Amino acid sequence: MTDAVPLVQMRGITKRFPGVVANDRIDFDVRAGEVHALLGENGAGKSTLMNVLAGLYRPDAGEILLHGQPCVLRSPSDAIARGIGMVHQHFMLVQVQTVAENIILGLNRPRFFLNLNRLEQEIAQLAGQYHLPVHPRAYIWQLSVGEQQRVEILKMLYRGAEVLILDEPTAVLTPQEAERLFETLASLTKQGKAIIFITHKLEEVFAIADRITVLRDGRVVGSTTPAETNERDLASMMVGREVLFHIEKKAVPPGEVVLEVQDLHALSDRGLPALKGVSFSVRRGEILGIAGVAGNGQRELAEVLTGLRKATGGHVRILGQEMTNCPAREVIQCKVSHVPGDRLGEGLVSNLPVDDNQILKDYRQPPLARGPFLVESAIARLAEKLIAAFDIDTPSPKTLVRLLSGGNQQKVLLARELHVAPNLLVAVHPTRGLDVGATEFVHQRLLEQRAEGTAILLISEDLDEVLTLSDRVAVLYEGEIMGLLPAAEAEIATVGLMMAGKRME
Amino acid sequence: MKDWLDVKFEKRLVPSPVITAVVPFVSLGLALVLGAILLLLAGVNPLTTYGAMLQGAFGSPEQWLKGDFYNLSETLVKAIPLMLCGLGVGIAFRMLFWNIGAEGQLAAGGIAAAGVALFWGTALPAPLVLPTMIGVGFAAGAMWGLIPSLLKAFLQVNEIITTLMLNYIAILLVEYLFYGPWKDPQGYGFPGTAEFVEAAWLPRLPDSRVHLGLLFAVLVALFIWLVLSRTKWGYEIRVIGENPRAARYAGIGLVRNIILVMILSGGLAGLAGMSEVAGIAHRLQKGLTVGYGYTAIIVAWLARLGPWRTLLVAFLLAALLVGGDQIQITMKLPAAIALIIQGLILFCMLGGDLFTHYRLRVQIRRRVVG
Secondary structure (H helix, E strand, C coil): CCCCCCEEEEEEEEEEECCCCEEEEEEEEECCCCEEEEEEECCCCCCCCHHHHHHCCCCEEEEECCEEEECCCHHHHHHHCCCEEEECCCCCCCCCCHHHHHHHCCCCCCCCCCCHHHHHHHHHHHHHHHCCCCCCEEEEHHHHHHHHHHHEEEEEHHHHCCCCEEEHHHCCCCHHHHHHHHHHHHHHHCCCCEEEEEECCCHHHHHCCCCCEEEEEEEEEEECHHHCHHHHHHHHHHHHHCCCCCCCCCCCCCEEEEEEEEEEEECCCCCEEEEEEEEEEEECEEEEEECCCCCCHHHHHHHHHHCCCCEEEEEEEEEEEEEECCCCCHHHHHHHHEEEEHHHHHCCCCCEEHHHHHHHHCCCCCCCCCCCCCHHHHHHHHHHHHHHHHEEEECCCCCEEEHCCCHHHHHHHHHHHCCCCCEEEEECCCCCCCHHHHHHHHHHHHHHHCCCCCCCEECCCHHHHHHHHHEEEEEEEEEEEEEEHHHEEEEEHHHHHHHCCCCCH | EEEEEEEEECCCCCCHHHHHHHHHHHHHHHHHHHHHHHHHHCCCHHHHHHHHHHHHHCCCCCHCCCCHHHHHHHHHHHHHHHHHHHHHHHHHHHHHCCCCCCHHHHHHHHHHHHHHHHCCCCCCHHHHHHHHHHHHHHHHHHHHHHHHHHHHHHHCCCCHHHHHHHHHHHHHHHHHHHHHHCCCCCCCCCEEEEEEHHHHHHCCCCCCCEEEEEHHHHHHHHHHHHHHHEEHHHHHHHHHHHHHHHHCCCCHHHHHHHHHHHHHHHHHHHHHHHHHHHHHHHCCCCCCCCCCHHHHHHHHHHHHCCCHHHHHHHHHHHHHHHHHHHHHHCCCCCCCHHHHHHHHHHHHHHEEEEEEHHHEEEEEEEEEEC
């Protein structure tokens, strides 16, 4: 079913960003009628490579051949004109317009008069041809996420896409919706389309891919087919690198139970079950790592524990005290610190100065406040102290947080959350987007906090980080814990399998 | 090959202090030049006209030497409601609560204060009349602001719509009252209530209409400045205004703050209404709701929500309004010309603000056909 000449060939693609080589001499191709899975951890360079193919980035070196002919893709519209369409993880749809209106959005035709009836017929026909049932007159806001994704795919097909790039298309779908997507993809390839499927879920690769290419640290580490490999091998190809730096981890005897979570249930923003009966406990001086692919309930877990999301069932106890569904303020008063995953969006007020950010959690109490007033001198003292203690590189305590580097922003946040000697620390992706130096600093601080007797729940997508820092590791998959084991006994391949949904008891 | 100009706005990382200082003057200059073209077309000398505007708003040195501060005092009179309403909407805007209902809140305050003066003016001991009017006027404005804030806090109803709609209700209620039930029986059919007893008049500066409301405005600005820079509450308002998600994360109560801030915001507009009826008209009549509440939105924005700047901007805007009125009289210019000049100045000032946050970049790009 595959042609001799690949539809798309990428040769020696190199793309550098300041300080990193996102793609390092990558070769990649896709033929008509096949699904080529692009597998790799976050930051492995998958999205960069595909953004090059979709015309969003220009490669620093290398060439792209379409039907064997070299070509330069200047922009996304240039790429789509040549038959390459990308469906992004976050949909680019106008909620208040209909399916048909969204599909023609940005097109140069029709030039002036809009014959919506004819257009709707065309779309309905296209939808029928590729088994993408959506009603052309439905408004986007009426559609489920799965249907919206179909609209995105239709949008690309209507523009004549021969190659479809799907960036982690199942990340936002329910299992049933994912199943339907796979059926659609099968019918697309049957009709000669080429599909590039970006993912880090192993089972999906085996469900639909004809070929697999694995990226790690911007390089191709292997190309194979589902028949020639197995989940275990793929997992180690994907994540199985040596730990970059080794951290001195002192033995700390775990103390009393600080956090106890029992049969916890919660819904996601979309109202779907995000946590389905999660139970675990964390003791003083212990780091419990929660591994897993993002979107499997990690954010919801952190939010329920910190009072930012309602639990729909189960219990959260802190030092034996029932804290289920307590407001955030009471949780803070129980000395529960929270390093949220979205640092700038949630954990910091980027348009306020460093000192205002340092007092965000305890501006209510003395010595920072006296009656209704804030005590300027105490705030200044605290800010100076934290800037020194956490080595925050800022021109002054009055500098706006948004002007600091990512690493220093995270230090501002950590300083605030750690200086209160918390009973419990919930840290979500604490090193995401940080450079090696800042990452090491954060790791060091987490271990120090552990030595001081804080119970730490470390939620991270970075497996190395979880395995190096944690005493015990649990893996979240679709809102359930796939297994809980001592970090010392956790093999990367085993954890990788659990991340892909294999239960280990 | 084809060259083209690539023009784009780039956001500045930090607004440059020099630009921030210079932009208002350049904007004003541009507005005056555009206005001059218009005035030339209308067949009058632009310089004389602008001179007349200045004189109308502030008076002239000769007048000052003679102890005549009439024009300046009229500008201050107009500035008072703009100051109070501007401070009110400014504090709500700080928290991203888009209160565009100052006009209605002002009307509510005016009605309530007038009610006190008309019905209890003689019953209350004289020294208590004004304080009661202040309290009731503030409370009525606060109530008018409270309705949309409760709807927003508990039902997520868009406050832009509710505050705007409540304006019409309050404005028409004022008219209904002075045309109807509260109309002065001895007023020879003139629409308006009876004049208040003197105990209900706000004290004025000698030989002018400048009343005690000016002191209210200054005290309120001081209060807001203190709240914002020195108190826990002000800190919460700043955090919510800059990042509501972070506020939630820190356990700051959004509902509580929306309600409190709108009580203050509406109350200040209510105070403006009270001081208008008690300081200027001494009765409820046409002329209470002439758009101060709307102009206050522009005042708050131009002042970048700073309380002291709000006082200054309100004064300058009042000068623009009074100056515009004056050239209709002294230069015999049609009202439309005065309004166009006012509009040009505001348009350029607000438009120029863009350049404090963005810089314009023009590049010549060369298209390579490949």
